[in-house]
Amino acid sequence: MSNWYEKSFGEDYLIVYKHRSRQDASREVARLQEWLQLQEKQLILDLCCGMGRHTIALARKGYSMVGLDLSRVLLSHAVRESEGLAIPFVHGDMRALPFVDHTFDVVLNLFTSFGYFERDEDNLRVLSEIHRVLKPQGQFVMDFLNRHAVEQNLVPESVREEDNVWIREERWIDGDFVCKKITVKDERGERRYEERVKMVEYPRLRQWMEQTGLTVVQAYGDFAGHPYTKESERMIMVGCVNK
Numbered sequence: 001m002s003n004w005y006e007k008s009f010g011e012d013y014l015i016v017y018k019h020r021s022r023q024d025a026s027r028e029v030a031r032l033q034e035w036l037q038l039q040e041k042q043l044i045l046d047l048c049c050g051m052g053r054h055t056i057a058l059a060r061k062g063y064s065m066v067g068l069d070l071s072r073v074l075l076s077h078a079v080r081e082s083e084g085l086a087i088p089f090v091h092g093d094m095r096a097l098p099f100v101d102h103t104f105d106v107v108l109n110l111f112t113s114f115g116y117f118e119r120d121e122d123n124l125r126v127l128s129e130i131h132r133v134l135k136p137q138g139q140f141v142m143d144f145l146n147r148h149a150v151e152q153n154l155v156p157e158s159v160r161e162e163d164n165v166w167i168r169e170e171r172w173i174d175g176d177f178v179c180k181k182i183t184v185k186d187e188r189g190e191r192r193y194e195e196r197v198k199m200v201e202y203p204r205l206r207q208w209m210e211q212t213g214l215t216v217v218q219a220y221g222d223f224a225g226h227p228y229t230k231e232s233e234r235m236i237m238v239g240c241v242n243k
């Protein structure tokens, strides 16, 4: 395993990101229902579903869900948490989705699950794959970081304790990438992880989407539904397949 995203989403991720709870997810899901005007029979892909926070919340509301992720650890948590809901949780890479063309009504990509690759070509492949697996009338939502806000609010170092686990997060900017080094320490010893996300900005992301057959219909700055501006907390693109 040589890429950061193959190592950083295991058991310790669940501790470090414990604050990103299922409660947040159910609030976000209510907004997704409103923005997308979701219909009961629609088939929805939660691309990079992690432990399935949104997948499970949407399934509980009666939607047909599929979750895909690269982390077998997080997928097994999702399977456990979703007992009785019969959600297919699929292991795969977002650059090569194991689904036939035009499978889904909606593709979701939430909580900064994009920009993981050094080469733009790979990041673009993710968008092409979203386009490929969407039906001709399909819709998508991408909830991504907002570069300006990341740069303005970057906290270079923070330390906290979570369930008797000591966590240090160091953050810095390296060109177009926002980077994080996470050190986790407990009675089992010390582990280190990295994160490295390309801060693709609004005009470029929009242009990449257009280029791959996706149209941005609305951009929000948060899940409260404020319109996107340069100062926004997040950059949430809601769109559809090009007509």
Ligand SMILES: C[S@@+](CC[C@H](N)C(=O)[O-])C[C@H]1O[C@@H](n2cnc3c(N)ncnc32)[C@H](O)[C@@H]1O
Pocket (backbone or CB within 6 Å): 005, 006, 009, 047, 048, 049, 050, 051, 052, 053, 054, 068, 069, 070, 071, 074, 092, 093, 094, 095, 109, 110, 111, 112, 113, 116
């Ligand atoms: C920041 S987490 C977000 C998880 C989830 N969407 C949520 O809101 O809790 C990013 C997820 O992307 C997954 N991931 C990383 N690289 C991937 C890849 N190449 N293909 C598919 N999933 C990937 C990770 O395993 C992780 O679950």
